[in-house]
Amino acid sequence: MAGQQEVVKTTRRKSSFFDRIKIAVFLGVIIFVVVGSQANPPFDPFWRVFGEFVSEPGGMVLVGLFLLEVLRQVHYYISEKSASYNSFWQQNVWGGLDRTAGKMNPWTRFRVGRYIKWLFIIIPLYAITVDYFVDDVNSPIEAITQTPRLLAGALPYLLQVFVIMFIAIGQFVAIFWFLSRGGMDTIMPEEIKTRFNDVWGQDHVLDLIRENIAFLERPDEIEAKGGYIPGGILLWGPPGTGKTLMAEAIAGETGRPFVFVEPGAFIQMFMGVGILKVKSLYRKLRKLSLRHGGVIVFFDEADALGSRGTMGQPTGVFGADTKLDAFMSCNGFEYLSPIARNSLVDAWGLTAPATVEVPKKRFFDRIIMGGMGGGGMGTLQALLTEMNGLTKPRGMGNKVRKALGFRPKPPPKYRILHIMATNMPNALDEAMLRPGRIDRMYKVGFPSKEGRKQTLVGYLDKVKHGLAEEEVEKLSVVTPYYSGAKIKDLVNEALIIAIRDGRDTIGWDDIWRAKALKELGPPEDVDYIQRERHAVAIHEASHAVAAHLLGDHRRIDMVTIEKRSTTLGMVRSLGSEERFTQWKTEFETDIMVSLASRAGERMFFSEDNSSGVSGDLTNATTVAALMEGAWGMGRGLVSFSGTKSNQAGGTDNPVSVALRARGPQVEELLDQLYAQVSALLEEHHDQVLAVAAALEEHKTISGDDVAEIMGTKPGERSMREPKGWRQVSEKVAEDRKAEAAEALSRKVSSNGDTSNGHHEDEADEADPEGEATAVPAGT
Amino acid sequence: MGRRIPLLVAILGLAAAACSSSSDGAVTYTDPAKLSQVSLPASWHLYNYDQLQQLPSLPFVETFQGQNYPAVSSVAFDGAPVADVDNVTGSVATAAYPVGSMSVRTVGDFERDLLSRATLSQIVVPYYAYTDPNEHVKEDFSFGDGWDGVKRLVSFVDDTNQLGVAYILSVTDSEEKRVFSVVVGCSRQCFVDNQAQIEEVIGSWLVNKRS
Numbered sequence: 001m002a003g004q005q006e007v008v009k010t011t012r013r014k015s016s017f018f019d020r021i022k023i024a025v026f027l028g029v030i031i032f033v034v035v036g037s038q039a040n041p042p043f044d045p046f047w048r049v050f051g052e053f054v055s056e057p058g059g060m061v062l063v064g065l066f067l068l069e070v071l072r073q074v075h076y077y078i079s080e081k082s083a084s085y086n087s088f089w090q091q092n093v094w095g096g097l098d099r100t101a102g103k104m105n106p107w108t109r110f111r112v113g114r115y116i117k118w119l120f121i122i123i124p125l126y127a128i129t130v131d132y133f134v135d136d137v138n139s140p141i142e143a144i145t146q147t148p149r150l151l152a153g154a155l156p157y158l159l160q161v162f163v164i165m166f167i168a169i170g171q172f173v174a175i176f177w178f179l180s181r182g183g184m185d186t187i188m189p190e191e192i193k194t195r196f197n198d199v200w201g202q203d204h205v206l207d208l209i210r211e212n213i214a215f216l217e218r219p220d221e222i223e224a225k226g227g228y229i230p231g232g233i234l235l236w237g238p239p240g241t242g243k244t245l246m247a248e249a250i251a252g253e254t255g256r257p258f259v260f261v262e263p264g265a266f267i268q269m270f271m272g273v274g275i276l277k278v279k280s281l282y283r284k285l286r287k288l289s290l291r292h293g294g295v296i297v298f299f300d301e302a303d304a305l306g307s308r309g310t311m312g313q314p315t316g317v318f319g320a321d322t323k324l325d326a327f328m329s330c331n332g333f334e335y336l337s338p339i340a341r342n343s344l345v346d347a348w349g350l351t352a353p354a355t356v357e358v359p360k361k362r363f364f365d366r367i368i369m370g371g372m373g374g375g376g377m378g379t380l381q382a383l384l385t386e387m388n389g390l391t392k393p394r395g396m397g398n399k400v401r402k403a404l405g406f407r408p409k410p411p412p413k414y415r416i417l418h419i420m421a422t423n424m425p426n427a428l429d430e431a432m433l434r435p436g437r438i439d440r441m442y443k444v445g446f447p448s449k450e451g452r453k454q455t456l457v458g459y460l461d462k463v464k465h466g467l468a469e470e471e472v473e474k475l476s477v478v479t480p481y482y483s484g485a486k487i488k489d490l491v492n493e494a495l496i497i498a499i500r501d502g503r504d505t506i507g508w509d510d511i512w513r514a515k516a517l518k519e520l521g522p523p524e525d526v527d528y529i530q531r532e533r534h535a536v537a538i539h540e541a542s543h544a545v546a547a548h549l550l551g552d553h554r555r556i557d558m559v560t561i562e563k564r565s566t567t568l569g570m571v572r573s574l575g576s577e578e579r580f581t582q583w584k585t586e587f588e589t590d591i592m593v594s595l596a597s598r599a600g601e602r603m604f605f606s607e608d609n610s611s612g613v614s615g616d617l618t619n620a621t622t623v624a625a626l627m628e629g630a631w632g633m634g635r636g637l638v639s640f641s642g643t644k645s646n647q648a649g650g651t652d653n654p655v656s657v658a659l660r661a662r663g664p665q666v667e668e669l670l671d672q673l674y675a676q677v678s679a680l681l682e683e684h685h686d687q688v689l690a691v692a693a694a695l696e697e698h699k700t701i702s703g704d705d706v707a708e709i710m711g712t713k714p715g716e717r718s719m720r721e722p723k724g725w726r727q728v729s730e731k732v733a734e735d736r737k738a739e740a741a742e743a744l745s746r747k748v749s750s751n752g753d754t755s756n757g758h759h760e761d762e763a764d765e766a767d768p769e770g771e772a773t774a775v776p777a778g779t
Numbered sequence: 780m781g782r783r784i785p786l787l788v789a790i791l792g793l794a795a796a797a798c799s800s801s802s803d804g805a806v807t808y809t810d811p812a813k814l815s816q817v818s819l820p821a822s823w824h825l826y827n828y829d830q831l832q833q834l835p836s837l838p839f840v841e842t843f844q845g846q847n848y849p850a851v852s853s854v855a856f857d858g859a860p861v862a863d864v865d866n867v868t869g870s871v872a873t874a875a876y877p878v879g880s881m882s883v884r885t886v887g888d889f890e891r892d893l894l895s896r897a898t899l900s901q902i903v904v905p906y907y908a909y910t911d912p913n914e915h916v917k918e919d920f921s922f923g924d925g926w927d928g929v930k931r932l933v934s935f936v937d938d939t940n941q942l943g944v945a946y947i948l949s950v951t952d953s954e955e956k957r958v959f960s961v962v963v964g965c966s967r968q969c970f971v972d973n974q975a976q977i978e979e980v981i982g983s984w985l986v987n988k989r990s
Binding site: 040042043044 | 807809813814816985987989990
C-alpha cells in the first residue's frame, strides 16, 4: 500500500544449542557451586541449603536471573517457531520502546540512562553486598538507609585505603594526568569574535566553507534526505594564508564550541600518553557536541600527527646545495618570469624562494621515507578510530545487553566537525584523508590579485597611509604569491620604516623599501671598488635593458647593484598578469635576458667577461634544455621528463638527460638567441650605459626608472601575444560561436528543453569577448 | 531434541537419587543442632532433648573423676514395645530391650587437660564403677581430620548382679572442645538377641565435622 510501510513477519533466527544454554548453564554452575559449597550432607543436604540460599537476597537474584534466562530462552524458542509471536515482540513491544526512547533528546536520554543504571544496577548491587558482608545489617533496604552510618564507620578504613592507593598508584596517575594535560584549548561560542568578514582574500574558499556550515546547522535535514554529514575539512596551502583564521571564523559563524588542538599535543615522552590524550579529547568532544548540538575541533599543523609510513619531508633529486652555488655565484634568477623560475626550481630540486609557489608536486611525487610519524605509536591509529568510530554502541550497559543477546542501543549522533590545517598535506596519513574522516579538502592558496588588494586595504586601513587607490592597485599587482600574513608584515615593516624616519604616515616609498627588505634581505654595508662597481652595473643594466625591451609577460620591479647575502646585484621581475602557461617565444625571451649579461660584458669590456655570468648561463642552459627535451619547444618531439628510472627508483633529471641527448641543439638555440640579444644591446648601447650610470649613482632603481631612462614602454620589442594568436583566436571564436548556436538551436527544437537559456548564458560567460574559447591544441 | 529429553530425565533422576537418603526399614534422626545423626530401626523410639530434660538426669551423661562434661545436645532411644522416656533411665544391665543415646558434650579448658581414652568411654557408661568390667572390643576410632576417639564393647555386672553389655563410640572434635558419643546397650541376653541391630545403629552414627 502506498505510503505505508509493509510489515514483514519473520521468525527469529534459530540459535545454536550452545547459545541457547550457555547463560543458563553459567548461572546454574554458579548456583551449584555456591550451594554445593554450603551443603553438608546428611546434616545440610543440598536441597535444604538450596532452599536457604533462595531465601537470601543474593541467592534470590541468581535464581531469579536463572529463571529469567530460562524464560528468555523459551521466549526465543517460541519466536523461532512463530512468526506472528516474533513480529509482535519485535515491532510492538521492543519497537515501541525504541520509538519512545527515540523521541527523547539525546542529552536527556543519556541522563535518564545514567539514572536507570544507578537505580537498577549500582544501588541494588551495593545493598546486597553490604547486606551480605556487614553483620549488623539485616536487609538490603537497611543497607541503603544505614549508608551514612556505615560510611561514617568505614571512614578510618577508607582513609587508610585511600592513603595506600594514593601512595601506590597516585604517583603514576599524577604523572600520566599531567602528561595528558595541555595542548587542547576549548573556546566557547561567546568567546569567539572572528567572523568570515575578518578573513580577507580567500573568498572562493570561504564560499565553499559556507556550504559546510549547513552541516552543523541543519544536520537532520541532510540526513533525512539520505545523506550524511561530512565529518572533516582539510585546509591546506602555504603558510600564512589564513587557514587557522578561517577555522576560527567557522566556529564564530556557527556558534559552536571550538576546540583547538596544538600541533604538539600528541607528541609525548611516554608511549600510550598520546592515546590517552586522544581518548580524553574525544570524550570532551562528545560531551560538548551533546550539550551544544555540535562542536568544531581544529588540528593546527596537522602534519604533526604524522603518518604510519612516511616522514613526508620533501627531498630534492640531488643534494640540496649542489646547484644553489650556481645561483649564489651570480645574480640569481629573479629576472626570469615566474613560470621560468618555477621550472628551474623543479628541475634542480631546489627549495622554492619565498615568492615562488610550487604547487605542482603531487603527493606521490615526493620522496617519502619510512618513519613512525609525529604522534607516536598508536596515537594516530587511536585518532583514526575516534574520527569515524563514533557510531559504535558504547558503555557498560550496551556491553551487558550484547552479552545477554539484546540489540545494543545506538549512540546519539555526535556532531563533530574536524578541521585540519597543514602546509604539508603529503605528510598526512592516507587513511585520515579518506571520505568519512576528511570529506573535503580545500586548498587555501595565495590570494588572487583582487584578494591581495582586499587584504592590503584591510591592513592599510588599520594604519595611517597616503597611498592612492591606484598605488594600492599597483601594489597588489607586484605582490604575487603574497599571503595574508606576508601582506600584514609588509604593511607593518613599512610603518616601522616610516616611524624610523620620524613620520606616522606610510607612503609609497616606505612600502617599496619594506618590500625590498622583506624579499631581498638587507643590503650588506660594503662598497665595490670602482672597476667592480662599473662591471656589476653594466651586467645588471644589460639584463635590465633586455628585460625591458623584450619582456611583456613580466615587468621589471627593481634593479640593484647592492650586495646582499647571495647576490652582487639583481634585476627583479614580476609577472604582469596571473598566468599558468608560458609560450616558446616567452622562454626564448627569458633565455635572451639571461644571456644579456654576457653579451653586455663582452660588448663593453672588449670581449672579456666576469665569472658573474655563470649563473646566467646555467639558467639559460637549463631553460633551453627543457625546451628541447621536455616542453616540446625544440626540433624533436621526445620528452625526457620522467621517462627514465634511475637506480634509486626515481627519475633522472630531465635537464641532464636532454643535455646528453640534445647538447648540440641546445647549444645552437643558445647561440642563436645570444646573437639576437647581442644585436639588441648593440642597438641600445647608450641606454645600457645610461642605466648602468643610474645604478652606479643610486645603487637601486625601479622598473619605472628603467622605463624612464629607456624612454619606451616595457616590451616594445616583444610580441604581446604568441605568434599567430590573433588570427587563430578570432577565426576559431567565430567558428565555434556559430557551431554552438547551431547545436543549441537543434537541442531546443528536439526536446523543447527550457534550460537552453542557461546554456547560452554559460556560453556567454565562457566567451565574454568572443575569443576566450580559442585555446590552441595542446594547452 | 527428542533424544535429549530422556537423557535429561535420567540425569535429574540420578541427581535426585544421589541427594536423598535410603529408607531401608530405618529412620534417620538428626539432632536439632545438626551435630550428629544416627539411623534407628523403625520400631525403636526416640526421645528428644526436651523430653530428656524432664528426667532427673540425662541418660548416659556421667561425670568422671569429679569432672563434669555438660551436654549441649542429647537424644535417647530404645527398642521397647511401648515408648516411655523412663525406659532409658534404668540400668543398662537390667534392660530387656536395647537402650541408647547420642549426645554432644562440651569440654572445659581444665577438663581438656584430663581427656583420655578412658575418659571418653567412662563419661558415657562408667563400667569401671561396676563389678567385673571387661572390654571386649578396645579400639581407637577416628572420623579423620583430628576427630579421634574410642570404640568400646564392654560388659559389667551391676549392683543387682545383672550382666550388662554396651557398645560405645566416643570422639572429640579436632579442637577437643566437644565430645560426641553414641551408646547402645542392654542385658546380656538382650544384646545377643539384638546384636545385629545394635551394631547397625552404632555403625550408622555420623558426626557433623563442619559444625
